[in-house]
Amino acid sequence: MSSGVRFALDGLWPVDPPSLYDRRRVWEGDLSVLAEYHETDGTGRNTSYLLTHDTSVTWSVPGQPQVASLVIRRDPQAGLYQFGLERHSLAPLGQAWLIARGCPPDPILRLAEGLPRPADEETRAVEARLLASADGLHIRDSWTDGTETWVLAHDFGAAVLPARVFLEVPDLDAGTYRLTEGAFPTAVAARDWLRGDRVEALPPPPGPAFVDRRTRAASARSVQLPSAPTRGSQFPPSPPLREPRPGPRWSR
Secondary structure (H helix, E strand, O other): OEEOOOOOOOOOEEOOHHHHHHHHOOOHHHEEEEEEEEEEOOOOOEEEEEEEEEHHHHHOOOOOOOEEEEEEEEEOOOOEEEEEEEEEOOHHHHHHHHHHOOOOHHHHHOOOOOOOEEOOHHHHHHHHHHHHHHHHEEEEEEEEOOOOEEEEEEEOOOOOOOEEEEEEEEEOOOOEEEEEEEEEOOHHHHHHHHHOOOOOOOOOOOOHHHHHHHHHHHHHHHOOOOOOOOOOOOOOOOOOOOOOOOOOOOOO
16 A cells, blocks of 8 residues: 555646645545556546545544545646545445546556455455445445444435445454445434444345345235226546536536
């Protein structure tokens, strides 16, 4: 894992106020690179995709997300740059955010040497699910410290138990971590589990068998009911860096 990120923005001006704002939210010396990818087109315009650990968060407000995902687009000929920043509690969420904004998956999923590795197949499976369905998750809350990281989210793609908890626990001695997913009927129930003594294990999300049982039960009930009557810029286009904000749009 390398440190000392260089934004390479000397002589360039922000294309819009959000770019200037995001640029001022982080300092290069606080960032350690977890994964990165850089590309340049034939005109000299270049883009950097960075998945980083923001070390400044460890001594700021407790519990804040420590993963910072950055997209930096530069046009030296025009003297402009576009800067996008998003903070995440879990690396797969940051990777998904970068991929959605044009980063090739392979390099940004290849984490630097020396970082903790997944402890088991369940962890890899949950990470793969986060990568595939991050756009369908609404993050309600999160917490990160030296002992665990958890994310409380609403899964819009879940037919049942839509409140989800993603819990990551490191094993510092082994150099690994475990990531598990739990499912709850409501966010209140999920918060109760997080704030409780956690004697009961994190309830796993329903599998295909559970969904099939619900489908068969719904079908059985429906046959007992009467049927209802029938009635007749300077940059090539690219994904936005963030949700729309006030101010001019700028694309690669």
